[in-house]
Amino acid sequence: MQEKSMDALHVSWYRIRLRNLLGEDLGPLNAQELEQLEHQLETSLERIRSTKTQSLLAQLAELQQKEHMLVEDNRGLKKKLEESSAQVAVAAAAAWGWEGGAGGGHNMEYPSRGVASQSDAFFHPRIQHTPTLQIGYNSIGSMGLNHVGSDPSQNVNSNAFHLGWMI
Template identity: 45%
Template sequence: MISMLKMLEKYQNCNFGALEVNRPAKDLEQNKYREYVNLKDKYESLQRYQRHLLGEDLGPLTINELEHLELQLDSSLKHIRSTKTQSMLDQLSDLQTKERMLLGANKILEDKLHEYHSESQLRPSWTPGDQYSSYNQQQQQQAQPWMFQHLDSNLQIGYNPVNSDDQMPTTTYQNQNNMLPGWRL
């Protein structure tokens, strides 16, 4: 079927192509001008149609043309919505697949962590360093809450500028043994 069409096409080109060569240049110019006018009309028609789709220049349209335009807009909108919905469903499916993969990886890591902890608790301390390592870990775990406690910043070290007469009587610089404290010497 295709070869038959090709043969007919070659026949037309051979028979009628020779006639086109013999045509005068004036006929070719007229054909080119008609083609130009047809393309120009088609271009203007497409621009007018685009303006109608955008809601512009609707005054000269009849009711049937407006209904036809409305149907075209509705069908285009349905197509856009279905395409967008399909895209979102594809993305959702991909995200669900990733979620399942991450949950599986998380489960594997949890199992490894539980296995590691069970092995470390059941392992006897055969090497000399192991008997101290568990003690050190316990000490570090007990020390950690203390390390992050809020420290009192009101601690006064050194000279206090408050009048010392108000805080201590001047006659009590000696302790009970009638000796001066070391800091007063």
């Protein structure tokens, strides 16, 4: 019976202590008890902050590791893309009978549009490029290269055009 009464006293004391920790029933406490309560709350708050900081640092380390793996994967994919692009270019040149180098073959250079390459857009998806959709042809005259004069010898490229999809 005595154990039950002791347990009941402990439960009662813990309930009062819990209410005190929650900021309730602080009136009957003296200054020393209030200071102890304040110290206990500060210590608990420091432990909570420390635990949260450790958790955030662990998450940060995990995210940095994932970032490193993604960067490595990205490098590998970029290398594969460059290799396959080179193979496609070689196959296209062979299919059209173009020979590279100084062998007298057709060396065609395509004009640059001043837009970032597609591979850059692939590896930086947050950067949004908005290429212009070109249907039909673009007259060279729209680029300021078309000069029509009275002399027919000056009318070079007067009917020239290029297809946007061929570039």
